[in-house]
Amino acid sequence: xxxxxxxxxxxxxxxxxxxxxxxxxxxxxxxxxxxxxxxxxxxxxxxxxxxxxxxxxxxxxxxxxxxxxxxxxxxxxxxxxxxxxxxxxxxxxxxxxxxxxxxxxxxxxxxxxxxxxxxxxxxxxxxxxxxxxxxxxxxxxxxxxxxxxxxxxxxxxxxxxxxxxxxxxxxxxxxxxxxxxxx
Amino acid sequence: xxxxxxxxxxxxxxxxxxxxxxxxxxxxxxxxxxxxxxxxxxxxxxxxxxxxxxxxxxxxxxxxxxxxxxxxxxxxxxxxxxxxxxxxxxxxxxxxxxxxxxxxxxxxxxxxxxxxxxxxxxxxxxxxxxxxxxxxxxxxxxxxxxxxxxxxxxxxxxxxxxxxxxxxxxxxxxxxxxxxxxxxxxxxxxxxxxxxxxxxxxxxxxxxxxxxxxxxxxxxxxxxxxxxxxxxxxxxxxxxxxxxxxxxxxxxxxxxxxxxxxxxxxxxxxxxxxxxxxxxxxxxxxxxxxxxxxxxxxxxxxxxxxxxxxxxxxxxxxxxxxxxxxxxxxxxxxxxxxxxxxxxxxxxxxxxxxxxxxx
Numbered sequence: 001x002x003x004x005x006x007x008x009x010x011x012x013x014x015x016x017x018x019x020x021x022x023x024x025x026x027x028x029x030x031x032x033x034x035x036x037x038x039x040x041x042x043x044x045x046x047x048x049x050x051x052x053x054x055x056x057x058x059x060x061x062x063x064x065x066x067x068x069x070x071x072x073x074x075x076x077x078x079x080x081x082x083x084x085x086x087x088x089x090x091x092x093x094x095x096x097x098x099x100x101x102x103x104x105x106x107x108x109x110x111x112x113x114x115x116x117x118x119x120x121x122x123x124x125x126x127x128x129x130x131x132x133x134x135x136x137x138x139x140x141x142x143x144x145x146x147x148x149x150x151x152x153x154x155x156x157x158x159x160x161x162x163x164x165x166x167x168x169x170x171x172x173x174x175x176x177x178x179x180x181x182x183x
Numbered sequence: 184x185x186x187x188x189x190x191x192x193x194x195x196x197x198x199x200x201x202x203x204x205x206x207x208x209x210x211x212x213x214x215x216x217x218x219x220x221x222x223x224x225x226x227x228x229x230x231x232x233x234x235x236x237x238x239x240x241x242x243x244x245x246x247x248x249x250x251x252x253x254x255x256x257x258x259x260x261x262x263x264x265x266x267x268x269x270x271x272x273x274x275x276x277x278x279x280x281x282x283x284x285x286x287x288x289x290x291x292x293x294x295x296x297x298x299x300x301x302x303x304x305x306x307x308x309x310x311x312x313x314x315x316x317x318x319x320x321x322x323x324x325x326x327x328x329x330x331x332x333x334x335x336x337x338x339x340x341x342x343x344x345x346x347x348x349x350x351x352x353x354x355x356x357x358x359x360x361x362x363x364x365x366x367x368x369x370x371x372x373x374x375x376x377x378x379x380x381x382x383x384x385x386x387x388x389x390x391x392x393x394x395x396x397x398x399x400x401x402x403x404x405x406x407x408x409x410x411x412x413x414x415x416x417x418x419x420x421x422x423x424x425x426x427x428x429x430x431x432x433x434x435x436x437x438x439x440x441x442x443x444x445x446x447x448x449x450x451x452x453x454x455x456x457x458x459x460x461x462x463x464x465x466x467x468x469x470x471x472x473x474x475x476x477x478x479x480x481x482x483x484x485x486x487x488x489x490x491x492x493x494x495x496x497x498x499x500x501x502x503x504x505x506x507x508x509x510x511x512x513x514x515x516x517x518x519x520x521x522x523x524x525x526x527x528x529x530x531x532x533x534x535x536x537x538x539x540x541x542x
Contacts, residue, residue: 002224003224003225003226004224004225005205005208005209005222005223005224006223006224006225006228006260007212007260008214008223008257008260008261008264008338008342008343009214009257009342009343009345010251010252010253010254010257010342010343011345041481043481043482043484073290073291074290074291075248075290075291075294076247076248076290076291077247077248100291100295100296100353101291101294101295101296101297101351101352101353101354102248102290102291102292102293102294102295102353103291104353105248105294105351106248106291109248129353131349131350132294132350132351132353135347135350135351136248136249136351139248139249139250139345139351155482
């Protein structure tokens, strides 16, 4: 009997099992909702999210933007401490914008972490990072997790173009965090 | 009729057909970086663990993004697959630790669109003992320790951290030589103390960081140290590699350039200070490429180009500029090393292999 060839990955089958039970419960609409924004530090991300927040208030009856944080490391998924601050403070979260190798994957993980904590989340990635986002969703045990995709690139857009992009994606974002979506 | 192939001492009949099947097995598992791997079995792993002298289950790296971790044993399997000899394993462990000290490897470095490569520099007698190339052609190829230690790092990232190209690894183009840049410092022909020695780690040691790319400076034209340094400064200062307020670089000097500078009285720190002061572009030059405005946090962006003659430095100062001496003493050809992020400015001692303490 020859010696077995050793596996260099350290993985076990159990590590691949799905761990996401399902999405957080969605409100029917955003009337009176408190909005949380999580900025991943990438260029134009905060401007985009700020504009989305203002539109959710002015056009969808959200009460306010109650929490805005900027990630310390765009490449690392948020921890329980950060999630718990959002859980006590807001009703839905919008986060992004994933437009780099590590931050896109991390944004998907952030969305999944929010859902696990019972907070409906809308995650925005550019279309250049679909594969890495899907891989991270699998790593996080939520292979079917869905996010909002927008055209790449975002970083080179002018402020007016960023605002236009926010307006254009608004219906998808609203659908993602309310019961209106078919997700 | 074929002649049986045996090892040098005639104890084992080499079965190349079985070896080919084992190599294909490794490809099929998705473990390979594209080149053939050495299939690793328990007896080979034990040799690596013995040479490493550290507990097999010791965790030496974590990837919070994927919930994965690297143990000494996983590192050993990957080093063996890369083609290392067991006695290289302490160098692999030191290189890994040196890289783990770099801020960028704990962030998104391995996944980045930049596709950075480890830059691994070895100091001390271990270079000669294991046969590391420090002289001609240090950026490769041709030398087993140089090629396989660097490759081992790449396989650990791929297999133990689970970062595969096109998936979690998002390099736009990557860079030539990724997972293959490891060399000894040419201590014999360097005019200065060994790099790691100057950083407080004498003897066998590894210094490493993440490299964005290398760019050569070919200057066989002057014996004036300031003209030579100005040629480096021009290359360092160009705008294409410049993303944030500052961009960090190192220089890998050939012996000829290093000796010219040292002969004129320059220490490593003097070279770094001169280059930091003179490398950069004016605001007007940067405005032409939309990079004239910088704040402390984010990327450069187009500004209003006020004060067009203001000189903006590539490097904030000469601190933490990595300066090593490597290559042959046969021409004035050096490399500007463009770093992916910053450099920790530290070196890691290579542990002596158990049983090989006496030289």
